[in-house]
Amino acid sequence: MLLKRRFPLVWLVVLLSTAGCFFEPREAAAPATGTSVPYFDKISSANVWANLEKSLAATHAPGWEDNISQNAFIYIPDTDAETQFPGVFVGWDRAREVAFINNFYNSDVTITAQMVDDDFVIPPDTGTEIEWENVIYDVTVTSNADNSVTRYRGSAIITFRLEGNFWYIYQWRDQQGESDPTTGQLLPTMGVLRGTFASK
Amino acid sequence: MLLLLLLPPGALAQSDPNERAAETDTLAAEPAAGLGAALSEAMNRSGQMQDGAEIRTSVAGPFFSGLKNTPKAGAKANVRQNTYYGELVTNVLMRSSSSFTNTAKWSYDQYRKQDKNVERRSDNFNYSLGTLLPVIVRLDGQWNWSRDKTTNTAGFDNLFAQDNKSLRLGGTKIKARTGAFTNSVHFGASIDDNQTENQGTANDLTEGSIDGGLQTGWNIRPGLVLAGRIYGTRTSGNKTLGLQNSPSSSTGDTLGVGVYYKQGAADGRAAVTRANFQKKYLDFRKNSSGLIDTVGVAEDLKIVGELETRDALKVEFENNFHWNRLSFTSKLSRTSDDLDYATSGLGLKERLQDQMELGTGFRVGADSVFVGYDFLWKWDDQRLQGATSNRGRQYNKSRDLEFNWLRTLFRDTRLHLRYHQGLSQDIAQFEHNQNDKDRLQSDFSAKVDRLWQGTFRTKMVYVYRQIQDLSIRDTRSSNNNIKDTYEITPSYTWYVSKWLTWDQSYRVNIQFTDYIYSDLESVSREDNYNKRGNLTTKVTLRPTTRLELIFRHDYNQKFNATKSGSNPDGSVFYRRDLNQTISKLDMGMVFKVIRGVVLEAATYRTRDDRETFGRVTAETTDLSGEIWVGTRVDRTWNRTMTLSALVKKYNAFGPSVTKTSADYWEADVWLSWEF
Structure with a gap:
């Protein structure tokens, strides 16, 4: 009976006294000079999209993770990627996206990226959700292991949402691969990149 | 088994000692029940087969017992695409529950936001x-x-065509x-x-394949079963990729053994499964990341003969214990x-994953408690094609601990407390990359809700979350930060x-x-403080049983500030x-005509x-909106013809609304007929 009466109090004490001390992260090294990644604050959709470019250039996974929806990210591939990797994109959510970007960055690559075409007119942020149509991005990946170069250029529809105080990428829908502006060769979308890392 | 397949059905029926019972146990024995009943019975039978019930063979009754055709035609539309489609489903029911079903389909998709159309035709029968x-x-x-025609923004036309038969x-x-x-045999x-x-x-x-499997269970004693399974498959054929043609083949097998038990308050299993396969096929040349790498490569080197081998082993143990008000899993x-891979630059990839999930729950008086702990430890390693040593392991380690406590404080009033802490870590052995990082997330939430005499519900939610994002190496740590989030949400619902x-x-x-290192001159990030308030008011009116009106107003106010x-x-x-x-x-209306x-x-x-503050303060006001009107119709005539129609017309305006989103139809209309 005494246990029953005091039970909640006991649990509250246990909970509060142990809160925050179950797991400890490792000690990080202070940043070396010239390694700062100058991300923008996520107070506009344009800043969020630009942050992806910075994350790619620095192969800095926290920058990517910090700019996609913290609650419900969705990736929808184009037909080409979906056909090459059947079943891989079903239920592609934040956890899958985070796993992809970490595997990609960990594979010893150097990346150059331009996440928006020069002609693209960025729509203003109104309300709590906004869609960018026909965003053309261009990502070139150089493998440091074998010096091979692969390039991804696609058009996409990107949906941003205001979550809490900041904008995040809520949905990334690839539409189609775009042509290399120099050679005219049709290039794959980042769906093929995602599919490759998710399927092997 | 071969003998059983070669025997005529009649011989099987005659050899059945329960022939009389079998005759009355067939679908054909009850023609008066009609097609609907026969179909329903067939569904039941199918379920029985799945459950392993004994199905007796029989040849009594007419050979054909039913035929049904269901043509259907329709159209769908939304902001992204318009689709037109048609289908014909044919069901033939025959003696002894045998059946034939054919589904023929056609569809045409027109995309509204890109230059793309897709035509599909298909036919499936069983x-x-x-x-x-x-x-x-x-x-x-x-x-x-299928024929998928897409023209990209540079005007490049691509045809993606498929014609697959099996x-x-x-x-x-x-x-x-x-x-x-x-025993179960497949x-x-x-x-x-x-x-x-x-x-x-x-x-x-072009390939042919055979496969087969056997699963056997030995009921050692009540509540204890030893089960084993073996499965094998072999495929052989020919593959063409580009201008090259080569034989393709694959073999694979799976072997598994498990012990399943249920004794008193405990049940569980222990199982070991081993699977492997080998595939030989033509593929595009791939680099060390597994990405297609054909740019600037001579034509005859773009396509290679690949040999892919996989070996996997899984060992599992699961135990559940439920006793009175205590459970442990x-x-x-x-x-x-x-x-x-024999040819791909990816080479050899090795993986290992250990996973543990523990949970316990119990009830004492008015309290319910659940505690869970999850542990995941995994690594992958790679030996690049032609390399003499491995790259080094990429470790990922995560741990999650969660407490849930529910208590009925007093009548109609409940308290729910939740605490969670999770740590995930990425570690590169031999520092083959610079991406070592830790993420520590701690969440605490408290919720109290009360229903006052069935007419007034109040709720109060408090949430605290802390996320620590820490890159470990000095080349990546400039953005290390700790985010603290506080949220408080009082709400009520009054059923007036x-x-x-x-x-x-x-x-x-x-x-x-x-930002942990914001005080360093080399780091450009500054700490920030952000606040948002959101007041939502919703009124639901149902003046008659046929009319419902919803009015809603959201008022958001937020600011972002930097230290x-x-x-x-x-x-x-x-x-x-x-x-x-x-x-x-917002305003919404539903009226049942x-x-x-x-x-x-x-x-x-x-x-x-x-209002944006900087060197110059800028003020902007944007107005946007949307209206849609629609109808929903569901009608059936003579139980054979059905019309379903959902049609909505959307119009929207605003500075970020594109032409295709400003004026469009959303529809799903179809007509089907059954005869």
């Missing part, structure tokens, strides 16, 4: 021998044809008993002919997986009367971001970067005021 044989035998055929014969015998053993053979063209490159495949597993409900909630969300300085006493100053106020008014016909409409209007 023929089931029902109870004619003592095993379940099915013949399935498929044909899928035929498969499969047989299953479930839960056949031989003494203390229960066997099959298939032929595939796939023709694909993309970017002018052919990718064709545990799940442990280890998985190893080696994937090896049967026709009026009033909801109101207020939410305040505050986030502080502390600008601090006092010696520790107080901190912030500089506002942005003030934003969003006011949104007559049975099966509903009118719907909704509209919203948003005003967004922003």
Whole structure:
């Protein structure tokens, strides 16, 4: 009976006294000079999209993770990627996206990226959700292991949402691969990149 | 088994000692029940087969017992695409529960936001021998044809065409008993002919395959079963990729053993499964990341002959214990997986994963408690093609601990407390990359809700979350930060009367971001403080049983600020970067005109005021809105013809609304007929 009466109090004490001390992260090294990644604050959709470019250039996974929806990210591939990797994109959510970007960055690559075409007119942020149509991005990946170069250029529809105080990428829908502006060769979308890392 | 397949169905029926019972147990024995009843019975039988019930063979009754055709035609539309489609489903029911079903489909998609259209045609059939044989035998055929024409923004036209055909014969015998053993057997053979063209490159495949499996369970004593299974498959054929043609083949097998138990308050299993396969095929040249790497490569080197081998092993243990008000669950597993490519630059990839999930729950008086702990430890390693040593392991380690406590404080009033902490770590052995990082997330939430005499519900939610994002190496640590988020949400719902409900909630969300190295000159990030308040009011009116009206107003006010300085006493100053106020008014209406016909409409209007502070203060006001009107019709005539129609017309305006989103239809209309 005494246990029953005091039970909640006991649990509250246990909970509060142990809160925050179950797991400890490792000690990080202070940043070396010239390694700062100058991300923008996520107070506009344009800043969020630009942050992806910075994350790619620095192969800095926290920058990517910090700019996609913290609650419900969705990736929808184009037909080409979906056909090459059947079943891989079903239920592609934040956890899958985070796993992809970490595997990609960990594979010893150097990346150059331009996440928006020069002609693209960025729509203003109104309300709590906004869609960018026909965003053309261009990502070139150089493998440091074998010096091979692969390039991804696609058009996409990107949906941003205001979550809490900041904008995040809520949905990334690839539409189609775009042509290399120099050679005219049709290039794959980042769906093929995602599919490759998710399927092997 | 071969003997059983070769025996005529009649011979099987005659050899059945319970022939009389079998005759009255067939679908054909009850023609008076009609087609609907026969179909329903067939569904039941199918379920029984899955459950392993004994199906007796019989040939009594007419050969054909039913024929049904269901043509259907329709159209769909939404902001992204318009689709037109048609289909014809034909069902033929025959003696002894055997059946034939054919589904022919056609569709045409027109995309609204890109220059793309897709035409698809397909035909699928399956023929089931029902109870004619003592095993379940099915013949399935498929044909899928499609033409996807896309023109990208540079004007490049691409045709992605597919023409795939397959035929498969499969047989299953479930839960056949031989003494203390229960056996399930599965066997099959298939032929595939796939023709694909993309970017002018052919990718064709012609293959035949056979597969078979056996699962055996030994009931050692009540509540204890030892089970084993073996499965094998072999495929052989020819593959064309581009201008090259080469034989393709694959072999694979799976072997598994498990012990399953249920004794008193405990149940669980321990199982070991081993699987491997080998595939030989033509593929595009790939680099060390597995990405297609053909740019600048000589034509004859773009396509290579690949040999892919995979070996996997999984060991699992699961135990569940439930006694009175106490429960304990545990799940442990280890998985190893080696994937090896003979030609691809990827080379050999090795993986290992250990996983543990523990949980316990119990109730004492008015309290319920649940505690869970999850542990995941995994690594992958790679030996690049031609390399003499491995790259080094990439470790990922995560741990999660969660407490949940529910208590009924007093009548109709409940408290729910939750605490969670999770740590995930990425570690590169030999520092083969610079991406070592830790993420520590801690969450605490408290919720109290009360229902006051069935007419007034109040709720109070408090949430605190802290996320620490820490890159470990000095080349990546400049953005290390700790985010603290506080959220408090009081709300109430007042059920004023049967026709009026009033909801109101207020939410305040505050986030502080502390950049750990913001005091260093080389780091450009500054700590920030962000706040958002959101008041939502919703009124639901049901003046008659046929009319429902919903009015909703959202009022958002937020600001973002960056740290600008601090006092010696520790107080901190912030500089506002942005003030934003969003006011949104929604209205929705549903009116049931007559049975099966509903009118719907909704509209919203948003005003967004922003004040951006910098060298120059900029003020912006945007107005946006949307209205849609539609109807929903569901009618059936003579139980054979059905019309379903959902049609809505959307119009929207605003500075970020594109032409294709400003004016469009959303529809799903179809008509089907059954004869």
